[in-house]
Amino acid sequence: MRILIAEDEVATAKALKVLLEKAKYSVDIVHNGNDAWNYISSGSYEVIVLDIMMPGMNGLEVLTKMRREQISTPVLMLTAKSEIEDRVAGLEAGADDYLPKPFATSELIARIKALGRRSENYSAREMQAGNLLLDGNKYEMRVDDKSISLTNKEYQLMELFVLHPKHVFSTDHLMEKIWGCDSDSDIDVVWTHIGYVRKKLRELDANVEIKTIRGAGYSLEVT
Numbered sequence: 001m002r003i004l005i006a007e008d009e010v011a012t013a014k015a016l017k018v019l020l021e022k023a024k025y026s027v028d029i030v031h032n033g034n035d036a037w038n039y040i041s042s043g044s045y046e047v048i049v050l051d052i053m054m055p056g057m058n059g060l061e062v063l064t065k066m067r068r069e070q071i072s073t074p075v076l077m078l079t080a081k082s083e084i085e086d087r088v089a090g091l092e093a094g095a096d097d098y099l100p101k102p103f104a105t106s107e108l109i110a111r112i113k114a115l116g117r118r119s120e121n122y123s124a125r126e127m128q129a130g131n132l133l134l135d136g137n138k139y140e141m142r143v144d145d146k147s148i149s150l151t152n153k154e155y156q157l158m159e160l161f162v163l164h165p166k167h168v169f170s171t172d173h174l175m176e177k178i179w180g181c182d183s184d185s186d187i188d189v190v191w192t193h194i195g196y197v198r199k200k201l202r203e204l205d206a207n208v209e210i211k212t213i214r215g216a217g218y219s220l221e222v223t
Helices: 010-022 033-042 059-068 084-093 105-118 152-163 171-179 188-203
Strands: 002-006 026-030 047-051 075-079 097-100 126-129 132-135 140-143 146-149 208-213 217-222
Touching: 002 010, 002 033, 010 026, 010 105, 026 033, 026 152, 033 047, 033 059, 047 059, 047 105, 059 075, 059 084, 075 084, 075 105, 084 097, 097 105, 126 152, 132 152, 146 188, 152 171, 152 188, 152 217, 171 188, 171 217, 188 208
Parallel strands: 002 026, 002 047, 047 075, 075 097
Antiparallel strands: 126 132, 132 140, 140 146, 208 217
């Protein structure tokens, strides 16, 4: 399950990302409403967690824009405000659930799981590219009766490539999208993980390949 967390408190967002990734979710984090909208409009998520109080567009504005554009992804609103009026405003804007801060992380994860089961994208966790099947439920790739497990980051890379075949992704874009703009990792981590995924594709005899586009980035192509 792929989740977007829009939370302007950087430490909180990072902590949630770590917890959810340990639960085998793919997680993107942003820290303002404008970035949240950019990710939502260009990505595919099962659940979106929106903090109401964010720079740029606030959470309610992002949510209102989502529903106006007929994006029906379940949304969990986070806020330090606990007044009834604020809860009502969020629900009337189209939120599916509401959790005031401070919250127990176990409750947050339980609510995200519940919303994920309601998402129209939830069942579409198997994606095809050539003879390769990418299974988001088991975090593995399969070709016929052969399968191989993927780490969280390897899966996120493959999901991005499979969802956008032939699209050229720059190293910087992959770094920001998969590891996040606040990551302490060196950009070499992108090349390393692409190397891991390429090796696994060869082991499966997949007829898809992550090609290096000189001076531009990487693209998934059927060979």
